[in-house]
Amino acid sequence: MALRIMKTGLASFNGKRLVTPPKRAASIYQTPEYRAWREAVIARAGRQCEAVERGLRCTKAEPHHRMFADHRVELRDGGAEFDPSNGQCLCGAHHTAKTAKARADRRHG
Numbered sequence: 001m002a003l004r005i006m007k008t009g010l011a012s013f014n015g016k017r018l019v020t021p022p023k024r025a026a027s028i029y030q031t032p033e034y035r036a037w038r039e040a041v042i043a044r045a046g047r048q049c050e051a052v053e054r055g056l057r058c059t060k061a062e063p064h065h066r067m068f069a070d071h072r073v074e075l076r077d078g079g080a081e082f083d084p085s086n087g088q089c090l091c092g093a094h095h096t097a098k099t100a101k102a103r104a105d106r107r108h109g
């Protein structure tokens with residue numbers, strides 16, 4: 001059987017108190033401003049992925065594919081949180097690829 005993840009942050013183990021895992025800094029995702037921004041970005045794109053490869057726009061779109069509102073310049077890189085010009089609508093695959101690239105760029109400067 002697989003390991004079970006403890007749900008309590010303050011479980012004790014051998015009498016020692018475990019530290020609560022840090023909360024994700026990404027609490028903006030719960031704000032109405034974020035939801036409005038996300039909706040604006042996805043609606044502006046016609047609810048279709050905006051990624052372009054070899055001159056062709058990705059054809060994935062709602063409702064068959066989940067769309068993600070992506071920050072072009074990521075927040076941890078100083079991008080504006082709720083500026084529609086810093087947003088683009090991406091499908092899951094393109095969002096994953098973009099996030100991985102941003103991470104790699106950050107690592108390699």
Ligand SMILES: [Zn+2]
Pocket residue numbers: 049050051058059060090091092093094
């Ligand atoms: Zn796509």
